[in-house]
Amino acid sequence: MIAEFWPYLTPYLVVLLAGALPNESFRIAAVLLSRGVDETSEFFVWIRLTATTLLAAVVSRLLYAPAAQLEAVPLAIRVAGVAVGVAAFFTARRSLLAGIVAGEAFFVAAAWWFTRG
Amino acid sequence: MEAGTRSFVGLGIRSSLALPGWIVALSFLGVGSLARDVGHPIGAAILSTVAIWAAPAQLILYGSLAGGGLVTAAALAVALSAIRLLPMTLAIWPYLRRPGQSLLTQLGLAHFIAATVWIDSMRRLPGLPPEGRIPYFVGFGATCLSLSIVATALGYLLVGALPLPFAAGLLCLTPIYFTVSMMGGARTAGDWAAIGLGLGLVPIAAAVVGRDYDLLATGLVGGASAYLIDRQARRRERAAG
Structure with a gap:
């Protein structure tokens, strides 16, 4: 009975065990460790800056060692897309929308130019 | 409610x-x-x-x-x-x-x-x-x-x-x-340092400790450095103000 359904269940188990479990562990650990974290302490400043560093590091990893179709576009174009987005954000008086639209437009145009026949 | x-x-x-x-x-x-x-x-x-x-x-x-x-x-x-x-x-x-x-x-x-x-x-x-x-x-x-x-x-x-x-x-x-x-x-010098170090250190960390531990190494080294930069900036601000 279980053996019969096994192939259908595998993707769900992979998502839960290889995705949700390792990911959620850190949220759960933080909740359990949180007692007595003082938002004005030096420890809290260090934690906050480590969080920002890790978020930036994950972005860097997504650009530097990307998945699937993104890998078909050269690293220089991926990095330039982000740089154009940041430049547009600050030029357009910190408009998030302007930054994203400009970065994406540049990226898609450059990727199209690079992959065309 | x-x-x-x-x-x-x-x-x-x-x-x-x-x-x-x-x-x-x-x-x-x-x-x-x-x-x-x-x-x-x-x-x-x-x-x-x-x-x-x-x-x-x-x-x-x-x-x-x-x-x-x-x-x-x-x-x-x-x-x-x-x-x-x-x-x-x-x-x-x-x-x-x-x-x-x-x-x-x-x-x-x-x-x-x-x-x-x-x-x-x-x-x-x-x-x-x-x-x-x-x-x-x-x-x-x-x-x-x-x-x-x-x-x-x-x-x-x-x-x-x-x-x-x-x-x-x-x-x-x-x-x-x-x-x-x-x-x-980003508001403080520490925030900017954290973003810059997080983005910049990953390829270096990947070369030094390998692709498996690049994020961990970047978080530890970059986070601590950003904290020190932030503390230095706050001290300077206090001294000036």
């Missing part, structure tokens, strides 16, 4: 719909398409968004599976990308902690924490009255999550038909969006 609570839930929903919710949903189109590439059913793709709720972890999971890697290696890669959730959750916790909360409530609140929700909440929550913070946070987070679930399904069904530049563009949305909103939220 009290009227006051309801109005803060509404504020959270509106602020998600004002832009961040749509952007985060667009980035989940890419997640849905990757789930189909590795041969998963649409239900598993949706489950990944509901149960993981972190685009980078999902991109890394499907990326590792697509490369034909072992499931255990994929789990390790996800865990390393998820370490950031620990300090992120700790950092936001003082604003969400209320007396008498059950552990289950706390775990439920913590599940919403991901980059978009975190960046917005770290900016908005301190300015809200304490009783409005959780309703705002839940309104904002649930809206982002709902839009992303729909987007995961749409991405699964539609993105395969997109030409490569557009499919790649959807996958590049997460890095562009995260970088711009992190820089938009």
Whole structure:
């Protein structure tokens, strides 16, 4: 009975065990460790800056060692897309929308130019 | 629900719909398409968004599976990308902690924490009255999550038909969006140092300690350096002022 359904269940188990479990562990650990974290302490400043560093590091990893179709576009174009987005954000008086639209437009145009026949 | 609570839930929903919710949903189109590439059913793709709720972890999971890697290696890669959730959750916790909360409530609140929700909440929550913070946070987070679930399904069904530049563009949305909103939220010298070190140290760390531990090494070294830079800047400010 279980053996019969096994192939259908595998993707769900992979998502839960290889995705949700390792990911959620850190949220759960933080909740359990949180007692007595003082938002004005030096420890809290260090934690906050480590969080920002890790978020930036994950972005860097997504650009530097990307998945699937993104890998078909050269690293220089991926990095330039982000740089154009940041430049547009600050030029357009910190408009998030302007930054994203400009970065994406540049990226898609450059990727199209690079992959065309 | 009290009227006051309801109005803060509404504020959270509106602020998600004002832009961040749509952007985060667009980035989940890419997640849905990757789930189909590795041969998963649409239900598993949706489950990944509901149960993981972190685009980078999902991109890394499907990326590792697509490369034909072992499931255990994929789990390790996800865990390393998820370490950031620990300090992120700790950092936001003082604003969400209320007396008498059950552990289950706390775990439920913590599940919403991901980059978009975190960046917005770290900016908005301190300015809200304490009783409005959780309703705002839940309104904002649930809206982002709902839009992303729909987007995961749409991405699964539609993105395969997109030409490569557009499919790649959807996958590049997460890095562009995260970088711009992190820089938009940066206030202190320490914030800028953390962003610069996080972005810059990964390739160096990958060369020194290998691709498996590059995130961990960057977080430890970069986070500590950013803290020292921040403390130095605060000292100088105090001395000057």
